[in-house]
Amino acid sequence: MAEAHQAVAFQFTVTPEGIDLQLSHEALKQVYLSGLRSWKKKLARLRNSFITGVYPASPSSWLFVVIAIMGTMYARVDPSMGMIGIIKEHLPVSGYLSHQGQSIISALLFSTGLWFALIMTMRYILKQLLSYHGWMYEQHGKMSATTKLWLTLVKIFSGRKPMLYSYQASLPRLPVPTVKDTMQRYLESVRPLMNDQEFKRMTALATDFEVKLASKLQWYLKLKSWWASNYVSDWWEEYIYLRGRGPIMVNSNYYAMDFLYVTPTPVQAARAGNTVHALLLYRRKLSHEELKPLMIQDCLPMCSAQYERMFNTARIPGIDTDTIQHHSDSKHIVVYHKGRFFKVWVYYSGRLLNPKELELQFQHILDDTSPPQPGEDKLAALTAGERTVWARARKAYFRSGKNLQSLDLVEKAAFFVTLDNSEQGLRSEDPVNSLDAYAKSLLHGQCYDRWFDKSFSFIVFKNGKVGLNAEHSWADAPIIGHLWESMLATDCFQLGYNEEGHCKGQADPTVPLPQRMQWEISNECQEIIQSSLKVAQSLADDVDFHTFPFKEFGKGLIKKCKTSPDAFIQIALQLAHYRDKGKFCLTYEASMTRLFREGRTETVRSCTIESSAFVKSMMDPTKTDEERLQLFRQAADKHQLLYRNAMTGAGIDRHLFCLYVVSKYLGMDSPFLKEVLSEPWRLSTSQTPIQQVDLFDLVNHPEYVSCGGGFGPVADDGYGVSYIIVGENLINFHLSCKFSSHETDSHRFGKHIRESLLDILSLFKLENK
Template structure:
């Protein structure tokens, strides 16, 4: 196994014999190669910036217009508007033919930019229209004339040129700021099913007082921020919800994703790791070159692509009071953790990305390395799993020099981190028993994932893969997009008959380099022990259950002519009520990426309508017809709430920003204090699915995605992630704390199964009654 290269790239010394100059040609070549690659990327970024800056126009149209003006000018045709060529000639130093051509270029550029920016402004104004979101998508439903005209104009303006990843960024509208009156009305409606009459009257009084007093002043500041900033929420959301949080990232913030549950083409850990790493690097190249097309709703409305910028080469650096996200523009290496040892693996050599077969050689070298870890190296990542301020102090004082500083910088600057686990996942043997894999990916053993990195790829000895992702830099759909691309591209053929990665190794790739550490000082060991104890306490308290439900899925929901997400959310409301005997404040994440730099908004699925339906389901006296009527009303109300959230008319982000302003102005608000002291006892999220055209369950029905999950938000609550994986398959990832006597993930999963069966029975019974009446 190769150790760290001891030679320096260049050294200079004066001796008794004269000057002594030493240099390592190989290292200098690597430095040169890295610089050339960096400049190529800068030029590519500049070219893409020009393309995006003039979208939906194209530079070719400028050349055509220039040619037409040159032809018209020299032909003596007086058709050039506003005499632009003559005005340009007046500011040029000569009147020769060359200067006349230059004047035509200035005139063409003026006309072209005027049209381009007019088109961009029109597109931005059109994308502010959200009426299409509220129109029925039921087949055969009528679409308003206004929406039809809107669709036609949007397609004309955005269909001139194939967009790049960031082409629509300048045309996306800003997140609208709701009126305080509207937010107060929505809030009071959302909390009504959670409060009795007396408590509701009390909250209503506080809300009215807030609306009529300090809310007026707070709103004025938000209006200014909404005008000045590209998004009035996102920077504060990232800063105060994520970066200023002092609790550990592990379980509390980071989330995980699981491999597909089908049998794999290889059981070789090194081969699978090589192919997945290579495909991740391909995805990074698509982002760098902006060859990845932006996601379009209804193939027409673009979503903001801003979050993709920090998918790779990104780390969350701990701070004493607040962390910061550090993104490096480029990185030619990844880091690998195996059996307590860290390695630097260079994945670019001689001007190109290494092939999967070459990366496999590197991974095999790591797996075959018999050297033991340095003292305390095995537990080093526990720092990233512990309290943030503690890690910040340790990082500043114990990792500020020598090998520790160099090796830490190597990990933080890596494209991403890879964990070669020393266990089997056995996903395909028993896909209904995924809890051990979920726990490994959510927290591992508390010190085998670098939780600060944007994401960690985790590979089992039997060839399965999962990931653990940090949440600050982006939301789950971005990581889900990468995951779909990797998993489904891999199916196109990545291994030979022996299970090795395709390709040949003509020259040996750069060998992995062991990172060196100095971890034996008493202060460092003591600090590491503190973080380790915290991580062990957290992971031992996690109660995680994963339900694979195969009795029905999206296919049955479509037959019920209802929103699949609304269907599942009502299932969760019924399950929680049966489990806890009451309703609770429920969080469901929705995206606001139809707006520039949009992230998420909260949908509150516990509504007056859903509570009425749940009570009807537990009351045996209520008829099936009444239950169905209430179910339809509840799903319709949920869909309306989801649409409001996506269109910037949610509740919680507006209240959050009002709260931030009140803290800056040192204005106390009993109403806002009560709002933000309410715990989210049921935190839910649907795993994004179908973000790429590669997803093909018709030809590969066995490759069902198991989705992913996260930890509970409240100490006495549940974290529930779900994925509608196919026409007959659903996955639920349910987490809670073992030490809480009021929660049990096993009981909640049983209630979910019971609720799913009861709702299906409700529909079947109702359909039979309708057939009899007909």
């Protein structure tokens, strides 16, 4: 085969005259260019590490300090107060230097020490400044003199031109809330969910825990918070994600959708070429740390740690717990099409393949008619089933030979690509069912055509639509969202397509073709694959999904109500849920703690005493709209307070989770913690934020709107709700539940959400203003 021949660097034959060695100059050239690229990346990383290490100062500031110290010395002024003289006396090489040389070396050493001391001082001051969160609790649109002064100081000490990880060392640690505050806030959060007797019992359990056990557990958490970068994140990753033994498909992984109304090209290979190239351009920016750190108000940095494992990463199954395997670089991707796996190089001659070259690679795969090897087509179902089953199969059947080599290629790939043979996306003739099918395809597909263990699987459909399925343990949705926004914008507004819908540019004909991966799947292994597939299909078939755009109004009108859009939607979800089920439930809204180093998420418990009072007023015909509006404002204010508490480290759920982990390590049983951690989240919600609004001009091009993404239901009898506020006039919803539950129906719930949003807006009587 041609690709096999090109992969050989040299050939030799044994003859009577000796060994005849024939070198392939092209192969050696590729080896040289590959090594050159590798060294360039190492030097770039070294340079970036140094620049980040001295931030908020800059390397050039060292020269300024040196010149300043030297200048004062020649002016016969000693700014070191004798330190330079002491250094001069103790120089180990003083016997080999002149008097002037000793003075210069001593001054350089003092200047460097002073420079590092200044860096550490600036970093400490910046960390203390970033620990202040009073600005978040001020009324929107009004800023106190204290906050103005604080913002000025932050800008002074923040340095200039930060790289992606520049602020990491300056971010404060996540604080550990007091047990008293957590107990009080917890009891307040469950009050609307319990009758008097149940609440009295829970109060007694909480009091008993606080008196007898909490102080000892809290001591260990305090100790960890002083020692570790973040007292929550490593345990959260391990116990919530990696130790889960159930399928990660549907239960953990989530998805992202393409543009709602636009498909840039219907040519599958061309869309794959452009979008994969855009993803690789993002990876290059990420590895060079050229991405700007996400900032609030253009000066308050958020933690960037989660970006590190976006590419070249896979979740590796284990018997008791999984692990995350990350590589610093990868030169290939793995592509799945019609049951076959292909390896595609993404570099050639020391450069990234351009979109046209990638299009030809994908077209070659699409044109390949070779059948799958025995067991190959459903192989990825192992990643969709039970984790322990997959771990045992991996250990038994993928430890050597072709299977080990091919599995290694998958797990070390930059990411996984599926050329899907179906057509998905919004169809005007059947908008409801088409979007529902699109969501389900991205969430689970056929259960064997996505590699659910990869950091993300990128899917390109036959009609040119794209999507993504992401593994959750390594990072949260906003990280993938940032990548997704950048990819969509790069694809449409920078790379583009020609008139026929193909990628622009020219292709090098010498680029190696895709390489079929080889597997030897035994009959016993094929049986395990089938059993995992059966489990996964049962789970996928039970998912009831409904995705719909809410076009009646959006952020623009909500702001006219002088209300937070997120609070407005969350209270509408409470009203919709009550109308749907006739009761309140424990509600999870994901918030982030990335104002702190290595921060991930915190829970906002959106079902509050105030929101339930408002919902009851909406169901009470004796209440006036004025009374309902007053209760709504109280509920919105309470929701905003809870959201701010969560963002500033004063949430309750991560604290309770860590107290529970410590209790398990100490072998101490707590009825209170056990009950709290076992409470089901029957309404799990999350907003998908738009983080790079400058990439899309929704005023002039409103059709280029993202549909957002979604996830599966958390509880068997509950709902999962994801929403994205797009522009001023659109909110996209993604609802999930299970067919097997007689209490839930995604389309019924969607109807209640629409009605609740409109009913709440009507309270403000904007048409009369």
